[in-house]
Amino acid sequence: MTDYVFDDLGETTAGKPTVDHERIAAAVREILVAVGEDPDRDGLIETPARVARAYEEFFAGLHHDPAEILSVTFDISHEEMVLVRDIDLYSMCEHHLVPFHGVAHVGYIPAKNGKVTGLSKLARLVEVYARRPQVQERLTSQIADALMTYLEPQGAIVVVEAEHLCMTMRGVRKPGASTITSAVRGQLREPASRAEAMSLILRG
Ligand SMILES: Nc1nc2c(ncn2[C@@H]2O[C@H](COP(=O)(O)OP(=O)(O)OP(=O)(O)O)[C@@H](O)[C@H]2O)c(=O)[nH]1
Ligand SMILES: [Zn+2]
Numbered sequence: 001m002t003d004y005v006f007d008d009l010g011e012t013t014a015g016k017p018t019v020d021h022e023r024i025a026a027a028v029r030e031i032l033v034a035v036g037e038d039p040d041r042d043g044l045i046e047t048p049a050r051v052a053r054a055y056e057e058f059f060a061g062l063h064h065d066p067a068e069i070l071s072v073t074f075d076i077s078h079e080e081m082v083l084v085r086d087i088d089l090y091s092m093c094e095h096h097l098v099p100f101h102g103v104a105h106v107g108y109i110p111a112k113n114g115k116v117t118g119l120s121k122l123a124r125l126v127e128v129y130a131r132r133p134q135v136q137e138r139l140t141s142q143i144a145d146a147l148m149t150y151l152e153p154q155g156a157i158v159v160v161e162a163e164h165l166c167m168t169m170r171g172v173r174k175p176g177a178s179t180i181t182s183a184v185r186g187q188l189r190e191p192a193s194r195a196e197a198m199s200l201i202l203r204g
Pocket of ligand 2: 167
């Protein structure tokens, strides 16, 4: 048992695992038996415990509060768009529990004399929602809705581009297919603002 659990969101929770390691390990052992493997052979003996540790990272977002992340605000007067592009993300498709990965682009227009958060907090927000069992559409809208709720900006835009391994290594098997989802809120829904934001986000 580890003393410190690194949840990959930049926090350390001393001695407080966020998942039930023993239960995950028992389930993984069962899966190995069910697929016809010997869970007691040398290479697999530690695997259930390793998977439990990996799952703790994959699902760390379930135990983080977006309100806390976006509570760090600065007194900066800026009423134009703030956009962080190409935020790497890894998530787990909730249908098959295999990864989907890609990038998120997150932008908002702060309220007049309103809240501006730290740029890294936008990336942390992506992590909080990505590190859960997810579908891409919900991931995209949850990020946009959190921005609207906690920063109360004039508008917000989130675009996620991702490749789903459930479409690549199984099922329809279409490697390279990417899915683009967007969520646009507030003033950024106006066609001109939306078009400008999209052109910044999608430029090559
Ligand atoms: N909308 C949406 N669908 C997703 C996402 N991730 C995976 N899926 C889809 O979820 C669907 C699940 O479909 P089912 O027919 O229940 O499952 P399945 O038989 O494994 O489907 P196939 O992948 O077509 O073999 C599939 O079409 C997946 O491509 C996502 O983030 N958003
Ligand atoms: Zn899937």
